[in-house]
Amino acid sequence: MMNSKCIGLALYCCLILSIIVSTMGAYSPPLKVGYYRRSCPQAESIVRNAVKKAVSKNPGLAAGLIRMHFHDCFVRGCEGSILLDSTPNNLAERTHPANNPSLRGFEVIDKAKSKLEAVCPNNVSCSDILAFAARDSAFRAGGIYYAVPSGRRDGRESVFDDVTNNLPLASFTATELVDNFARKGLSLDEMVTLSGAHSIGVSHCSSFSDRLYKFNATHSQDPSMDPKYASFLKRKCLKSSSQDPTVNLDSTPRHLDNQYYKDLKYKRGLLTSDQTLLTSPLTSKNAWYNAKFGTTWRAKYAAAMVRMGSIEVLTGTEGEIRKICRVVN
Template sequence: MEMILAFVALILLQSFTSSMVDGAGLKVGYYRHTCPEAEGIVSDVVGKAVRANPGVAANLIRMHFHDCFVRGCDGSILIDSTAGNVAEKDSPANNPSLLGFDIIDAAKSRVEAKCPGVVSCADIVAFAARDGAHQAGGLMWGVEGGRRDGRISRASDTRGNLPPPSFDVNQLTQLFAQKHLSQEDMVTLSGAHSIGVSHCSSFSADRLYNFSGRGGQDPSMDARYALQLKAKCPASSSSSDVVVPLDPLTPTKLDVKYYVDLEYKRGLLKSDQTLMSNDATSRLVKINAKYPTTWRRNFGRAMVKMGSIDVLTGSQGEIRRQCRVPN
């Protein structure tokens, strides 16, 4: 019943925005006539998956982000590697941390059974990210459709396009600007780290034990929080497979507690806590922490903006029948 009500709400939202078309040719309600059940199918598949494992919501949001920042939002994150090519999904930035490909496969299979060759894999990724956010935090926005799928996926393309956890605020700002996203978009989208986990290997060496190669703890991290992390990620043993939540307060709920964490120096990754090192971004962090309704609205807007990065439309690209293999 919850999923049905949520989808009805989405349809009502789209009734007000279905005429909106962005500069890239994307449109809310794109499949209204060609495959009217598409978004409902994706919503149902994602809802069942998140209820079975709440952690997959973060993966679906991250998958959309990693797809859009590499070659644009073209579904290339889904393509499998071959004997002659290592694909994006098998780059160190995505493997083994990025999960949820089976959920996209399941949604695509059901959509193809209803509307063969109509709905792109790239659009399914965008719909699934929105539905993951709804399941994890009740967020809802109209997702523009009309993306077509790319045919190329190379692990090497992830280098320089996906921000590592070691990035500082200036590096993050520059990377997001290259994707035509503002510093405010960057801070808003960073709120997705309210859910999900990170491997100890992504932060422990520099933040807990050997800050800037000089030994000791990163002074920008709360001491008590650091002790808790050291208990889970000891320096004396291999902890590369151990994961900890990005948000220790509400690890499975997409909310503004992430920003509260940053105010109290409890950002897990350097790329999170660095948002407090700059006057402009720290001001945005404090606003988001104080006004959750504003952040929720802005998050949807920023996701729509991100979802239009370098999209393929019209006669470009293809509509893949199987998301893992180009036609």
């Protein structure tokens, strides 16, 4: 018969064992560069070739794919929920006005996935394909290359309303932007650095027309905007038009570079969330630095993209590896 000391020791050992087991069960392996080196050696090259072919035909797709990765990571984490189609019972993220029609390049992800399923089925996640595609788009548009840690798994949900609560708005102030990125674990400088992705691509007039025609009770036009630039934009975005055309985000819309920050110096930031980076004391030093040191900005951008790509990822046995990126298995 066990005495009280033995019983106590046994209970203690059981408690420690249960903690170890539960900790092991909750453990999620980290992302790793070269994750598919053995299981699917062609994975990254297949995605790279798909992006190269698509961007060569349509350079604007580089901006679309980079933006898609960002929009995916900020809503539910980098787990491919942006790629899912709506179902009869659920509106997906991609139908939200913040994503449709601004995001482009879904067909590039689908083509890469189809080729990967033919070569190494049930192996490469859609969320990893998107991360690779964003990196390869940065290389095509700006010569920026970085190693992408992979091993992400795909989520099984995509909810329309999640977009509203997570993506930063074009009207955000610097403080709102800093707070929004901080909730995702990204620093102030990483926010300013990643905003440089607005060096490529376009924006619809509806995203900034308030700055031209109804800024506030005192000024119909945003006084922080260069008057000549505002006149140019008004010719593109007519006040009475029912159309919603697009305008280049900066003066080098096909080149991912630090021209975006240089344009801010001349009050030519297209969105409120762009120009505020230079007008706000909170972020102005970072924006000025990126305008002056393009090579450093490129290195910081690469590092920040890796950090962003790790937001709330699913790994190990979490989620799934989708066979088709638009639908769950």
